Amino acid sequence: MAVPMKAAALAATLLAEGVHLQEVGDWTRHSRNRVGPWGPVHGVMIHHTVTSGTQRTVDLVRTGYKGLPGPLCHGMIAKDGTVHLVSAGRANHAGPGDPDVLRAVIAETARPRDDEATTDGNRHFYGFECENLGDGEDPWPEVQLDAITRAAAAICRHHGWGPESVIGHLEWQPGKPDPVGFSMDWMRERIAVRLGRQEPPVQLPPPRRLTVSLSRVITAARKDPGLPGAPVTYEGVRTVEAALVDEGLLSARRLDGHYGSDTRAAMTAWQEFCGYRGRKPGQPADGVPGRDSLTRLGARHGFDVID
Known part of the structure; x- marks a missing residue:
C-alpha cells in the first residue's frame, strides 16, 4: 500500500x-x-x-x-x-x-x-x-x-x-x-x-517522424481558400496548423486541415516572424510558405519538410 x-x-x-x-x-x-x-x-x-x-x-x-x-x-x-x-x-x-x-x-x-x-x-x-x-x-x-x-x-x-x-x-x-x-x-x-533491472536491448525500434510535403502545402495554400466549403486537399496541412496553434498564431478551432484564410493569415504571421515580407516595400508576406519558413516551423514542432 x-x-x-x-x-x-x-x-x-x-x-x-x-x-x-x-x-x-x-x-x-x-x-x-x-x-x-x-x-x-x-x-x-x-x-x-x-x-x-x-x-x-x-x-x-x-x-x-x-x-x-x-x-x-x-x-x-x-x-x-x-x-x-x-x-x-x-x-x-x-x-x-x-x-x-x-x-x-x-x-x-x-x-x-x-x-x-x-x-x-x-x-x-x-x-x-x-x-x-x-x-x-x-x-x-x-x-x-x-x-x-x-x-x-x-x-x-x-x-x-x-x-x-x-x-x-x-x-x-x-x-x-x-x-x-x-x-x-x-x-x-x-x-x-x-530502473537498472534489465540490460538494454541491442536495438530499440526507431520511432517515425512526421513529414510534410512543401509542394503540396503550397498547392493547398494557393487553392483551398478559393474553394467552396472547407475542403481538405492535403492531410499534411493539419500538421502545419497544429504547429501554428502551438505558436499562438491560429485558433485551435481552425485545426481542420483546410488551408483557409485563417490558416493563411497565421502562416503570414509566422513568415514575418521569420523575417520575410512581400515582394513590394511595405507589403506583408503572402501566407504561402517557402522551404525556409516551413522548415523552421517543423524544427520547432517535430516534423520534417520534403519536396
Missing part, C-alpha cells in the same frame, strides 16, 4: 529522473478529490490523447469536456518530451477497471485479460496522457518515448515498484485501445532498463 505523493514530492521526483517539467496553473490544488478518494496508489497508467497540438491538448486534459470534467491526468507528455503537470490528486483518467488486473499490478505478476469494469482506477493509478492521435500512423518521437519512460520510472523508483506496476489503459478497462503505436511490454522493458 502506497500513499500518493504530494505535489512538491511529485515534481521533485520527476525532476530527479531528468524529466523536463511545465507546471500548469493551479495544478497543485487541481483535482477530483472532492468526489472520491485518492489512494492508496498501486501503479502508473499510460494513455494517448487522440489529439494534436500541445497547447490544445494541455487545455483539454486540464479542464476536461462535457460529461468528463478535468483534470484528466496528472501529467500530459507532449511530442517534445515536456511533461505538463495538471494535477497532484485524483484525476479522471483510468475509470472503472478489472479488479484482477489491479491485484496483478500490486503483486507485479502477469496481468490477466481485463474483462470487468468494477474497480475505481482513478483512486489507485497515477495517469499520464501522451499527445498522439492514436491512429497507428501518428509517430512517437524518441524524445517523447524517453519522457514516458523517465516519468513512469521516477514514480516506480519513489515507491519501490518495478516495471510491472506500469500498465496501459487497454490493459485496465475493457474496450480501451490506448496507447496505440507501441506495446506496453516494450515500454516496460525500457522502464526496466531505466
Whole structure:
C-alpha cells in the first residue's frame, strides 16, 4: 500500500529522473478529490490523447469536456518530451477497471485479460496522457518515448515498484485501445532498463517522424481558400496548423486541415516572424510558405519538410 505523493514530492521526483517539467496553473490544488478518494496508489497508467497540438491538448486534459470534467491526468507528455503537470490528486483518467488486473499490478505478476469494469482506477493509478492521435500512423518521437519512460520510472523508483506496476489503459478497462503505436511490454522493458533491472536491448525500434510535403502545402495554400466549403486537399496541412496553434498564431478551432484564410493569415504571421515580407516595400508576406519558413516551423514542432 502506497500513499500518493504530494505535489512538491511529485515534481521533485520527476525532476530527479531528468524529466523536463511545465507546471500548469493551479495544478497543485487541481483535482477530483472532492468526489472520491485518492489512494492508496498501486501503479502508473499510460494513455494517448487522440489529439494534436500541445497547447490544445494541455487545455483539454486540464479542464476536461462535457460529461468528463478535468483534470484528466496528472501529467500530459507532449511530442517534445515536456511533461505538463495538471494535477497532484485524483484525476479522471483510468475509470472503472478489472479488479484482477489491479491485484496483478500490486503483486507485479502477469496481468490477466481485463474483462470487468468494477474497480475505481482513478483512486489507485497515477495517469499520464501522451499527445498522439492514436491512429497507428501518428509517430512517437524518441524524445517523447524517453519522457514516458523517465516519468513512469521516477514514480516506480519513489515507491519501490518495478516495471510491472506500469500498465496501459487497454490493459485496465475493457474496450480501451490506448496507447496505440507501441506495446506496453516494450515500454516496460525500457522502464526496466531505466530502473537498472534489465540490460538494454541491442536495438530499440526507431520511432517515425512526421513529414510534410512543401509542394503540396503550397498547392493547398494557393487553392483551398478559393474553394467552396472547407475542403481538405492535403492531410499534411493539419500538421502545419497544429504547429501554428502551438505558436499562438491560429485558433485551435481552425485545426481542420483546410488551408483557409485563417490558416493563411497565421502562416503570414509566422513568415514575418521569420523575417520575410512581400515582394513590394511595405507589403506583408503572402501566407504561402517557402522551404525556409516551413522548415523552421517543423524544427520547432517535430516534423520534417520534403519536396
